[in-house]
Amino acid sequence: MGLVRRDQQPAAEKAAPSAASLVEQLDDPDPDVRREAALGLDGSAEAVPALIPRVAGETDPAVRDAMLTTLAAHDTDEVAEALAVHLASDEASLRTSAAEALATMPGSVPAIIPRLVQDPDHDVRVMTAMVLADLPHPGALTWLADMIRADPHPNVVTAAIDALLPSITPEHTELLRDAVHRFPDDPFLRFTVEAAVG
Amino acid sequence: MTSSTKTAGAALTVSDFEKFRDYFYKRTGIQFTESKRYFVDKRIETCIRQAGYSGFASWFAALRLNDRSGLLQELINQLTVNETYFLREDYQFESLIRTVLPDVLAARGGVGRLNGPVKILSLPCSTGEEPYSIALRLLEEWDQIDHVDVEIHGADIDSDVLARAELASYNERSVHRVPPAWRKKYFTPVGVRYQLDEGIRDAVTLHQINVCDTVAMRGFRDFDVIFCRNVLIYFDELSSRRAAENLYGALRPGGYLFLGHSESMSRISPIFTPARLPEGIVYQRPIGGSR
Amino acid sequence: MTEKRPKVLVVDDAATVRLYHTTLLTGAGFEVSEAANGLEAVEAALNTAFDLFVIDVNMPKMNGYTCVETLRSATVGTPAPIVMISTEDSRGDADRAYAAGANLYLVKPVDKDRLARVARMLTAGVAA
Ligand SMILES: C[S@@+](CC[C@H](N)C(=O)[O-])C[C@H]1O[C@@H](n2cnc3c(N)ncnc32)[C@H](O)[C@@H]1O
Numbered sequence: 001m002g003l004v005r006r007d008q009q010p011a012a013e014k015a016a017p018s019a020a021s022l023v024e025q026l027d028d029p030d031p032d033v034r035r036e037a038a039l040g041l042d043g044s045a046e047a048v049p050a051l052i053p054r055v056a057g058e059t060d061p062a063v064r065d066a067m068l069t070t071l072a073a074h075d076t077d078e079v080a081e082a083l084a085v086h087l088a089s090d091e092a093s094l095r096t097s098a099a100e101a102l103a104t105m106p107g108s109v110p111a112i113i114p115r116l117v118q119d120p121d122h123d124v125r126v127m128t129a130m131v132l133a134d135l136p137h138p139g140a141l142t143w144l145a146d147m148i149r150a151d152p153h154p155n156v157v158t159a160a161i162d163a164l165l166p167s168i169t170p171e172h173t174e175l176l177r178d179a180v181h182r183f184p185d186d187p188f189l190r191f192t193v194e195a196a197v198g
Numbered sequence: 199m200t201s202s203t204k205t206a207g208a209a210l211t212v213s214d215f216e217k218f219r220d221y222f223y224k225r226t227g228i229q230f231t232e233s234k235r236y237f238v239d240k241r242i243e244t245c246i247r248q249a250g251y252s253g254f255a256s257w258f259a260a261l262r263l264n265d266r267s268g269l270l271q272e273l274i275n276q277l278t279v280n281e282t283y284f285l286r287e288d289y290q291f292e293s294l295i296r297t298v299l300p301d302v303l304a305a306r307g308g309v310g311r312l313n314g315p316v317k318i319l320s321l322p323c324s325t326g327e328e329p330y331s332i333a334l335r336l337l338e339e340w341d342q343i344d345h346v347d348v349e350i351h352g353a354d355i356d357s358d359v360l361a362r363a364e365l366a367s368y369n370e371r372s373v374h375r376v377p378p379a380w381r382k383k384y385f386t387p388v389g390v391r392y393q394l395d396e397g398i399r400d401a402v403t404l405h406q407i408n409v410c411d412t413v414a415m416r417g418f419r420d421f422d423v424i425f426c427r428n429v430l431i432y433f434d435e436l437s438s439r440r441a442a443e444n445l446y447g448a449l450r451p452g453g454y455l456f457l458g459h460s461e462s463m464s465r466i467s468p469i470f471t472p473a474r475l476p477e478g479i480v481y482q483r484p485i486g487g488s489r
Numbered sequence: 490m491t492e493k494r495p496k497v498l499v500v501d502d503a504a505t506v507r508l509y510h511t512t513l514l515t516g517a518g519f520e521v522s523e524a525a526n527g528l529e530a531v532e533a534a535l536n537t538a539f540d541l542f543v544i545d546v547n548m549p550k551m552n553g554y555t556c557v558e559t560l561r562s563a564t565v566g567t568p569a570p571i572v573m574i575s576t577e578d579s580r581g582d583a584d585r586a587y588a589a590g591a592n593l594y595l596v597k598p599v600d601k602d603r604l605a606r607v608a609r610m611l612t613a614g615v616a617a
Contacts, residue, residue: 001343001344001345001346001347002337002343002344002348003333003337003343003348003349003350004315004347004348004349004401005349005400005401005402005403006315006351006403008350016413016416018254035446036416036447037442039412039440039444039447040412040413040416042412042440061468061469061555062446062469062484065439065443065467065468065469066443069436069439069440069443070250072436073436073440074214078570092546092547092552092553092554092555092582092585093552093554093555095545095547096548096549096550096552098227099549100549100550103435104436120529123576126576127547130502130547130549134435154598155576155597155598157455157503158503158506158598159503161504161505162503162504162505165504165505167205185602187597187598187600188506188509188597188598188599190507191505191508191509191512192505192509195505195508195509196505336491403573443609462528462529462532463528464524464526464528464529464531464532464550464551465526465528465529465550466550467526467550468528468550468551468555471564472528472532472564473532473535473564479532479535479536
């Protein structure tokens with residue numbers, strides 16, 4: 001009893017399972033097996049087509065998070081397209097997790113932004129502003145400014161203002177004041193702009 | 199120094215820095231912002247000089263093409279922040295003894311019925327102060343220590359700090375919070391330094407590991423408690439998520455995770471359940487898979 | 490008995506929304522704290538006994554519904570009233586909010602008098 005030592009490497013070097021067997025495990029009834037499989041598929045491009053369709057159907061949040069972590073690291077057009085679909089999901093946790101994953105994909109997300117900011121569903125455009133808020137890409141601020149200038153829905157405009165907030169400069173004052181004029185009946189928008197431009 | 203000066207081979211241009219930053223991030227998950235530029239430059243210059251390269255380009259090529267001579271490891275050792283000391287954020291060890299370990303024992307069937315030792319991991323352990331502090335506190339203050347087997351593991355990505363942990367010779371700053379009685383009992387003064395006794399040193403098993411490396415982290419399993427303090431703050435979004443998921447995999451269901459006092463899972467990942475202890479917040483891997 | 494101001498936690502990932510709600514509620518006599526997502530809210534609620542929560546739906550890390558469920562679960566177990574605020578009522582969000590354990594569901598943008606009024610109403614037992 002007391003402090004004991006165990007010197008053998010904790011079984012570290014047991015061979016990593018093949019991508020094919022991990023893909024099979026994505027359908028295992030045990031969520032922990034699925035979660036580990038999803039994580040283990042990091043970096044394996046051939047697993048992307050298997051992961052993508054399973055994201056929406058996965059019921060265990062920890063497993064879904066693992067899938068998204070692995071998928072986001074790919075940052076390819078295929079992944080971006082597939083995750084963007086979920087921005088329209090009725091399921092709050094799916095649309096926010098998808099937005100978070102997209103925000104870490106500066107390589108592929110810019111290509112789909114022009115389409116997303118035109119989406120007929122204003123909730124999708126609100127989610128797009130959420131993506132742009134965290135996307136490490138030099139174009140993000142311009143897109144947000146465009147949304148503030150042109151989007152017809154006040155909730156999208158306020159979401160875009162919020163996303164732009166940390167980077168706001170005096171040059172944006174005009175843009176923000178115009179937004180207030182476009183939606184004179186929205187008290188929150190007026191408040192937001194006053195808070196932002198002082 | 200202006201950005202166009204290219205002094206004596208080693209100085210980095212902006213694009214060198216960016217190339218390097220991307221590469222280093224891909225390999226380790228550690229992201230440097232522009233504000234760390236000076237710090238990173240200095241360390242890289244040291245590495246280039248010590249490895250005997252004429253400049254960044256040839257060194258970087260060697261690093262990427264075939265890293266036979268351990269250039270990457272050397273660089274990791276130079277670029278990580280290793281600061282730590284004995285009994286740092288001590289209130290968490292208080293939680294460990296008062297609340298967490300009793301709960302672990304109860305959840306595992308009670309003293310005398312455990313199927314295997316209680317396992318504690320300090321990751322990152324840096325130069326060893328953290329896992330050794332745990333060992334000292336358990337020996338001195340946990341009334342169950344004579345009835346239970348406890349395994350303490352320390353792990354870090356930096357092989358230099360692990361070597362120093364193995365050596366276990368500390369300066370005054372490292373031990374400034376260790377009570378005099380414990381210093382007397384467990385350390386031997388050697389000049390201005392303090393040598394930790396072999397008994398404690400041998401009680402801790404050290405490993406080299408990158409917490410973001412899922413394959414390597416598979417080797418860590420069934421821990422009852424993990425301390426992962428003061429490292430996630432250096433990671434970007436995706437790396438800290440991956441690290442969180444790997445730590446989750448290393449814990450038993452119901453196992454506990456301590457973060458540094460300025461750190462919170464709330465900006466990283468929802469997969470753990472936070473719990474309030476008298477001394478602060480701790481995270482638990484949910485029992486039964488999901489939250 | 491003097492001057493116990495009810496404590497409210499405002500939870501929203503949008504800094505402007507937090508500011509808006511905080512300003513309104515402070516004006517209405519509440520002591521306001523803020524959290525930027527559901528998980529932060531859960532951690533805050535573990536540390537402090539709030540008298541009221543005002544929670545957004547769409548948030549990163551932990552969305553509003555999961556947050557409300559967690560606040561009501563054994564993890565936190567708060568009995569305090571919860572107001573959920575969302576952008577739209579088109580997706581059956583109100584039903585989900587009530588099922589998760591919210592006491593009231595409002596649609597953005599929230600009229601300022603309305604928020605102050607319902608907040609006072611829901612915390613009527615706590616203080617004047
Ligand atoms: C500031 S020390 C923290 C030591 C101790 N946990 C404490 O809180 O005092 C940070 C340590 O993290 C280690 N580290 C950095 N990146 C790592 C990684 N990807 N995997 C494992 N360890 C890492 C560094 O080598 C360094 O020793």
